Amino acid sequence: MDTATFTSLHSDTTASSRHPLAGQTMSGAEMIIEVLAQEGVDTLFGYSGGAILPTYDAVFRYNQRHRSAAAQGDLDEPMRLIVPANEQGAGFMAAGYARASGKVGCFLVTSGPGATNTVTPIRDCMADSVPVVAITGQVPTHAMGTDAFQEAPIVNIMGSCAKHVFLVTDPEKVEATIRTAFEVARSGRPGPVVVDVPKNVQNWVGEFRGEGYLDIRGYRQRLETLRSAKLSDRKCRSFFEMLQRARRPLLYVGGGAVVGDAQRELRDFAHTYRIPVVSTLMGLGAMDTTDELYLGMLGMHGTAYANYAVEDCDFLIAVGARFDDRVAGKVEEFAPLAEQIAHIDIDAAEIGKVKGVDWAHVGEASRSLQQLLRYGESMGFEPCFDAWVEHVHGLRTRHPMGYDRTSELIQPHYVIEQLNALTGGSAIIATGVGQHQMWAAQYCDFREPRQWLTSGGLGTMGFGLPAAIGAYLACPDKTVVNIDGDGSLRMNLGELETATTYGLPVKVLLLNNLGDGMVRQWQKLYFGDRFSASDKSLRRKDFIKAAEADGYEFARRVTAKEEVAAALQAFVEFPGPAFLEVMIDPDAGVFPMVGPGSSYKEMVTGEFIPARQAAPRSGRSGGAEQDAAEAETQPQSPDLF
Incomplete structure (x- = not known):
């Protein structure tokens, strides 16, 4: 403006x-x-x-x-x-x-x-x-x-x-x-x-x-x-005609569903029609992440099974999402079997900006989904997507998230799994930007919206700690944890003192890998191990001394895997500001990974997440059932297409 x-x-x-x-x-x-x-x-x-x-x-x-x-x-x-x-x-x-x-x-x-x-x-x-x-x-x-x-x-x-x-x-x-x-x-x-x-x-x-x-x-x-935008009967009918033709519909949910407080309508819509859900980084929490219909985050570091579901769907329904580059990747190959794409967004500028769609409505997500639900109810629409739901559950079973659970080094995934078990998906989680951000998105549960605070579009290092302070002041009845990396935390380290000055019981969990881990991961994959400016092991920052100097009465460092669970419990239960540094495996990577400008069929799942061999894709028209049936070469439930 x-x-x-x-x-x-x-x-x-x-x-x-x-x-x-x-x-x-x-x-x-x-x-x-x-x-x-x-x-x-x-x-x-x-x-x-x-x-x-x-x-x-x-x-x-x-x-x-x-x-x-x-x-x-x-x-x-x-x-x-x-x-x-x-x-x-x-x-x-x-x-x-x-x-x-x-x-x-x-x-x-x-x-x-x-x-x-x-x-x-x-x-x-x-x-x-x-x-x-x-x-x-x-x-x-x-x-x-x-x-x-x-x-x-x-x-x-x-x-x-x-x-x-x-x-x-x-x-x-x-x-x-x-x-x-x-x-x-x-x-x-x-x-x-x-x-x-x-x-x-x-x-x-x-x-x-x-x-x-x-x-x-x-x-x-x-x-x-x-505000007065209303779905006409003609547009509702058109939407349900597409849904009726579909055999593999998928809800693709973005931050607009959180910002627009559309979580109730979204969950009702997904459950009423039994449609699986994937979300963007900013859409986490719009759908309860423990819900059986939820497949996790999609995109560059989305779960393998969420990305495979995008590959297999024949009707993609985008709600409050913008097809950004970290999700759509190679745009022309995003959701390649989708015969139809629908898009609901409050901003008309987002419709067709990145990817063309077949049906669109500019309006509030909550009201739009509510209107579609009412229309579907009035026409007695009762689809059956049980075979598709069984298929995506199979994807989740065959391609689960995984990491090196046998390593003697502390794996960051394990640390976050343990934290998640302690908080039960009820804590507000803030992050900086980098590998720790993606591990938190992958391994934390969010039962409700507004529990996940991260810098998505701009990707700003140093965001986590001050955002966590603001979140606690807004929601003092919640446990607030900032999961951070050593590079990101360093950017706004001075705000440690802000938390202790005002006695704010914000928890700071530092996953220290002695470097800029995400940059280092890209340098491994795309720059021949030339770690230019990403290795910080020569820096002399002692984060525990820094935290103690800023008044933290709880400031601990963990270097052994067997210490993690007990240290995390003490950290979460401490009544005031708490700082816990965990020295993690410096070579731990974030997987899956869809490289920049790549398609989902080029996704790298790493050593510990089972991949599948993708069949050749035939595009948005023709051969959809055959392609989707052939896409899964590992043992699976009877052919549902």
């Missing part, structure tokens, strides 16, 4: 809901905080500085006015202010808060380097459709464009990274702009919104209206069209 400053206002509130402070005189900074409170913000993340000081002062005075007599510390404040080690950490904390809660996360930073340090979390939130509002201080309007101290052109910088950027040059519009920023962040396809507020606008004094939004008529019209 283009950056702009909107001039008109409209009100959607009534006299009966008039804000109690409406009509009072206050500064622009105070108006910002009152709107945040009105929007339900209970936690702010941020680092102060000259250009944002008036707003930080307004936070202090707001808490002073509303603090209860029982308040004991920072976490008891009406609007908690969490100060990270770095502004990037603030952005990722807000993102973790938003991902775990479904609410809009908010962070507050100063101008210049304070604002530019948040470019990465803003782009990260855009890539994964995460609703956050970033309020950045700016030099006074009269100094803008003069290269003033700590000035940066935030509108220009953030314009290509965020869903929208507002620059407030008219102080009369400050409260309406903040209110509109939250509306834009949470509506439609969610995303990050940046509000750049010059210091003189924060210091301006005027009348607080307590209501009103900017007039962004075109955007609201599109939203209304989206």
Whole structure:
């Protein structure tokens, strides 16, 4: 969306809901905080500085006015202010808060380097459709464009990274702009919104209206069209005609099903028609990962049986997914036997962007699936896909996840299996980016959505620890574990101190393989073992000493396999912040693996996951039953095609 400053206002509130402070005189900074409170913000993340000081002062005075007599510390404040080690950490904390809660996360930073340090979390939130509002201080309007101290052109910088950027040059519009920023962040396809507020606008004094939004008529019209989007009987009939013809339908579920809170409708749809489900990295948790119909993650590091199911299906139903390169690989050979492809997404730009589809609907995933269910019920649709379900269960039996269980070295898969047994799929798991991220996705269970927090689209190292902090502040009743790698953790290591400063019982599980494992794996496979810049064994970081220096009372290192189970139990049960470093096999790899630009039939399963010999594919038309029947050469159930 283009950056702009909107001039008109409209009100959607009534006299009966008039804000109690409406009509009072206050500064622009105070108006910002009152709107945040009105929007339900209970936690702010941020680092102060000259250009944002008036707003930080307004936070202090707001808490002073509303603090209860029982308040004991920072976490008891009406609007908690969490100060990270770095502004990037603030952005990722807000993102973790938003991902775990479904609410809009908010962070507050100063101008210049304070604002530019948040470019990465803003782009990260855009890539994964995460609703956050970033309020950045700016030099006074009269100094803008003069290269003033700590000035940066935030509108220009953030314009290509965020869903929208507002620059407030008219102080009369400050409260309406903040209110509109939250509306834009949470509506439609969610995303990050940046509000750049010059210091003189924060210091301006005027009348607080307590209501009103900017007039962004075109955007609201599109939203209304989206909300009212209804599947016609003709489109429903067309969908069910395809489903009726299908013998091997498969649901391909992405992060849109999580963001759109469509888990109930998705599970109802899958169970009503007995359709197996695969998910993307961002779609984990939309379907209970222990469900008999769930086949795991698909794609570059998806389970072998999920990828084989994609190879074998004849009707692919994509819900809130975007056919990205880590899933589709060689696009023309993705789901090669699918005679029909259907796609439901809230963003029209995603339809046909990567792969052509035969049926599509732009709308909310939850409502769309609900409408299809109602139509199917009204027409008495009762398909029978039992043979297909039996087939995919056979795939799971014959091609299970596996690793070297006999090695004397600690295998990361084993560590995560043990952690998963302790948490029972109920913990919130955050990760950095790399091999540990993929092992966590493969071996952790997620019974519900919003338990899996990872940087998917942008793949940002250093994401895990600050995101876990934000997630705990959003969900203090949950066990929150950050599974990290030594390279990724190092990126935002300063946030260890943030967890202990505020006494947050976030658990940090470090799988240390003394290097950038994923880069090293690619160098093994594609660069002739030339480990350029990926071997960190010569670095001198002692993570245990670092954790202890930052106040961790539980900080342990495990070097023997027999110590893992007991150490993990003590780690999970420790009542405060806990740090556990496990020295894993440095040569452990992530498998299966579909190489970049490759098709699923070229998937490498490694030494410990049984592969199958794929039969030649004949494309989307002709020979589908024969190809699918011949695809499995290992012993299997009677031919179901």
